[in-house]
Amino acid sequence: MSEDIKSYTISIYTENNIGLLNRVSAIFQRRHINIESLTTSQSEIEGVNRFVIVVNICEDQAKKIVGQFEKQIEVIKAYYHTEDQTIFTESCMFKIKSELLFEEPQIQNIIKESNTRIVTVNKEFFVLEKSGRRHEIEALRRDLNVFGIMQFVRSGRIAVTKDEMKITEMLDAFNN
CATH class of the missing domain: 3.30.70.1150 (ACT-like. Chain A, domain 2)
Structure with missing residues (x-):
């Protein structure tokens, strides 16, 4: 596992609940990771918001953070991507x-x-x-x-991935 520090774009699809931003920032704070940029908005899916967060960390940290986000009740799915994997x-x-x-x-x-x-x-x-x-x-x-x-x-970064994230299909399957 490489410990190279890179810029990662973390995307978190969530319900729109009060207090979630505090819990999201606390996950970074506990690990002493500085957030370079944070943007939140409605996603492509009705009723689902998306956080786009840029941090400079190693891939192992990115995996652990995404795992932490997915333990939050309001989080539907979280991803991490390198700059080469996104258009921003x-x-x-x-x-x-x-x-x-x-x-x-x-x-x-x-x-x-x-x-x-x-x-x-x-x-x-x-x-x-x-x-x-x-x-x-x-x-x-x-x-x-x-x-x-x-x-x-x-503003903070806004980004889409080059590869499909399949979040819409995942939600459709979940709702049916």
Whole structure:
């Protein structure tokens, strides 16, 4: 068993119950594992939520954590995947002073070259939105930081697997 530390995306399909987030984070806390990113949303299945959690751990830890999640009553199924096994992205938004949009031609070049979208513009500020890999977002942040960023926010990872997870078939079989 390799003890190589890698970035793993852990997907947990759950019922939507109060307090589950605390129990999910406690599993990482007990093992002294830092969560790099956490996103939760409705899944492709009606009434089922999905956590997408990114952690840097070894595969043995990933297996144990997935096993711990599956012992939770509300957890339907948990999986772990390497970056090579997933297609993933993050989103971010930047709020910047409006005057810079018109006075700094370099900002317009940065927007074009980075495939960034202008969400809104008013007299005081404009807002940019970018989706992509973490390194692309960080590069854009470095480029814009020179001009001053009023606000910045980045989402957690959202991901789908390259291989089918068969969660829908599993639930259909369970419900029938």
